[in-house]
Structures are given as structure tokens and as C-alpha cells.
Amino acid sequence: MGTVKQQEAKRKKKRRKTGFRKATGKDLHQKVGGRTPAAGILPPKVPQEFSTNWKALRELLQQKTVSLEVPLPTPLESACTSQTCSEKKKKVKDLKSQETATKKKKRSVQKTIPGDQASKKDRNIGVNLAMTASGSSNVKEKKPTEKMRNGSTGTKGSDRKQKRKKCEAEKEHPSTKADIWFDDVDPDDIEAAVGPEAAKIAREKLGIAENTEQETAEKVLVKERAFSGLTRAVAMDCEMVGVGPDGEESIVARVSIVNQFGKCIYDKYVKPRERVTDYRTMVSGIRPKDIKNGEQFKVVQKEVVEILKGRILVGHAVHNDLKILFLDHPKKKIRDTQKYKPFKRIVKSGRPSLKLLCEKILNVKVQTSEHSSVQDAQAAMRLYTLEKKQWEAEIRARHKTQKTATGQKQNCPST
Numbered sequence: 001m002g003t004v005k006q007q008e009a010k011r012k013k014k015r016r017k018t019g020f021r022k023a024t025g026k027d028l029h030q031k032v033g034g035r036t037p038a039a040g041i042l043p044p045k046v047p048q049e050f051s052t053n054w055k056a057l058r059e060l061l062q063q064k065t066v067s068l069e070v071p072l073p074t075p076l077e078s079a080c081t082s083q084t085c086s087e088k089k090k091k092v093k094d095l096k097s098q099e100t101a102t103k104k105k106k107r108s109v110q111k112t113i114p115g116d117q118a119s120k121k122d123r124n125i126g127v128n129l130a131m132t133a134s135g136s137s138n139v140k141e142k143k144p145t146e147k148m149r150n151g152s153t154g155t156k157g158s159d160r161k162q163k164r165k166k167c168e169a170e171k172e173h174p175s176t177k178a179d180i181w182f183d184d185v186d187p188d189d190i191e192a193a194v195g196p197e198a199a200k201i202a203r204e205k206l207g208i209a210e211n212t213e214q215e216t217a218e219k220v221l222v223k224e225r226a227f228s229g230l231t232r233a234v235a236m237d238c239e240m241v242g243v244g245p246d247g248e249e250s251i252v253a254r255v256s257i258v259n260q261f262g263k264c265i266y267d268k269y270v271k272p273r274e275r276v277t278d279y280r281t282m283v284s285g286i287r288p289k290d291i292k293n294g295e296q297f298k299v300v301q302k303e304v305v306e307i308l309k310g311r312i313l314v315g316h317a318v319h320n321d322l323k324i325l326f327l328d329h330p331k332k333k334i335r336d337t338q339k340y341k342p343f344k345r346i347v348k349s350g351r352p353s354l355k356l357l358c359e360k361i362l363n364v365k366v367q368t369s370e371h372s373s374v375q376d377a378q379a380a381m382r383l384y385t386l387e388k389k390q391w392e393a394e395i396r397a398r399h400k401t402q403k404t405a406t407g408q409k410q411n412c413p414s415t
Helices: 002-032 047-069 075-112 125-134 156-172 187-193 196-206 211-221 288-292 297-308 318-324 341-347 354-362 373-386 388-411
Strands: 233-243 249-258 264-269 276-278 312-315 334-336
Touching: 187 196, 211 373, 233 297, 233 318, 233 373, 249 288, 249 297, 249 318, 249 373, 264 297, 264 373, 312 318, 312 373, 318 334, 341 354, 354 373, 373 388
Parallel strands: 233 312, 312 334
Antiparallel strands: 233 249, 233 276, 249 264
16 A cells, blocks of 8 residues: 555656646747747757857846845945935025025115116125035036126016016007108198198107207398497388288288397387287287287387388388388388399299298298298398398499489470
8 A cells, every 4th residue: 555655646746747847848938939848948959049048048147247236225324325315405405595695685786776886896796695605515606697788787587577567668658749750851841731730740750959940040140249239221020910800901910120230129019909800820920918918009100210210121022011000111212122133033933932032042941930020020131131232233323324314304405
């Protein structure tokens, strides 16, 4: 019995061994690539089997060597490394907090002190503080901000914020100025066509001051440091307002007289004798407040007669001024710039305006907006003085011819 049992046990062991061998042979067949189970156990015979096995062995050996070379950290070392990491993190946090504080200080200094007056020491405050705080640590230092092109100091972010604020302010408070464009158009033409407000805007756009034209006109028409009293020749001009149902009839509202050098010697507003229906302010420049407390007409008339007595009277269409004052003056003593023939030839007009004569002959602009009787009288006088010698010579020659003609008529016998 014992022998039977022993034999059965031996058989079971053999079966187990053979099953184990078969199983290992299958695995090797799967790994190595396509041989029988027995081929995994037996040594390689073919060169292909040898190479595949050798590669597998080399890979296993390399894995073992790497695992042996890398030492496992001890518990003490792991604790030390965790402590150093926490310390480094704390240092970095402290440095960051110091940098933010220095930035805030910089901003406050820039707000209080202008960029031009701030010294280099004040600008480098943040850098010095960062250096003292960091000590020997290798932390990158931020350079002080350079001056921008427009003179202001600050980072790109602050500049962007300022631009945004400006844009928002412009949107909230738009410009009240009228946005008008006039390309290559004379402001005087604009004033004549549209009005004085549009001309003012056009002059502002072109960079032309309003008073420059008046100043240039005064320089040309008035002689500086000249005699300011009565002279042998005087120029007169009157401004008129409209009366009657449609304002068609005219009455005198202002009388101005200048001497030979353009100096004003008489300028008075006249109180109206009738109810004014049209002040003609755009042309005359007269307003109700001007003539409300004006001088009486008779007083003005007497004063003008005394000034004109025995003197040469210069004016532009001066017969209208004499008519409105109910006055008369010797024809020999009148010099009318509208009727002077050489002026007519230059301008090529039968009845030239004072404005046209001044532009063409004197190169001065007058009567650009509201008329001024003083300026008109000065312009007429300047035209006269420019051609005075020739003008007076022509008048003398005319008188001589007239005298000789009358003498010959008297001497010839009557038939």
C-alpha cells in the first residue's frame, strides 16, 4: 500500500512539473514571438532567437542598474528638504510684499512731485529699498520707469488708464464749438455769404486773429506820432439809419471827421428826430443805445460847418453826407474818391466802392463786418494823400484853362 501511495504522489509531482513547464513555455512564446512552449526553456539555436533573448536580457539589466544607482531618501533628509522649501516660499512672499510697498510709494511720490522737478534719487527710491530688503538674494530688480515722450512718467498700464479717462471725459463733455470746415475760402467771403459767426469760426480754424485786420488797417490809414489837430484838408463820413414805414428814408446817426494824417478830430452820435424803424446795424453799426443819448442834430450841424469852413473836404460819395446834414460846400474844395478818374481806371469800374478801392490800391481790407464812419473817413483821406500831388495839379491846370477861356470870351468883340 505504501508503495502505491508513494508512486501516486510521484506521478502528481511529475504532472505538476509538466504543467508548470507548459505554462512558462506559453508565456515565453508570447513574449519572444512565435516559438513553441519548449523553445522558451531550451537554449537558442537560431541567430534570431539568440538576438531577441539578448535584447530582453539587456533591458532587464539596465532597469536593475538604474534602480540600484538612485538611492532612496532617508526620513531625516526628507524632513530637511520640506523645511527648506517652506523657508524659500516665505522669503519669496516677503520679497513680493516689499516690492508692492515700494511700487505704492513710487506712485504717491510721482503724484505729489512733477516729473521734471523730481531728482534721480527720488526716482530710484524703490530700487534702493528693494536692494536693502533682498540683501544677498539673487532677485531681479525693476528699473525705474523712463520719461515718456510727452514728459509724464509711468508704466504702460497707467498711460492706458489715463487715455481711457480722457476718452470718457470727452464723451461725457463734448466740445460746444461748432464744427465747420471751409477749405480754401476767404473768411471775408464767408462773412458776406453766411454771417460774422461763421467767419469767426473760419478764422479760428485758419489761425487768423480777428483784430489783426483792424490793426493792419490802422497802421496803413493812420500816421503814427502825427499832428492830431485841424489841417488844411479833412475827410468826413456819416452813418445813417432808416425811418418811415419800411425804413427806406435815411437820417444821420453818426458824424466822423479826420485830419490829413488820419487822426480823428470829431466823432459824435446824433439823436434821431423821428422814430427809427431800421437801424441797419449790419451795415451802419448803429444800435439803439448809441443814439439814445446822442447830440442834437442842430448842434452837430453847426460844429461840422465850423470845421469845414475854408478847408478841402475829402470823402467817398461825399455829396450823400452833405445832403443828409443839409449842408453845402464849394465844389472847388471837394475831393471825392468815387469820382476820381485814375481810380476808376485802376479798378475798371464807373462807380467803385470804397472797399474795392482800398483792396486794389491800398491793399487793405475795410468794411469787413459792420461799417465804421471813422475808418471810412480815414480810408478816403489815405486815398487822397496817395494821389494828392497829381490830383491837385490836375485841378490847378483845369482852373487855368477855365480862366483863359473866360478871358478870351471877354476880350473878343461882340458882333
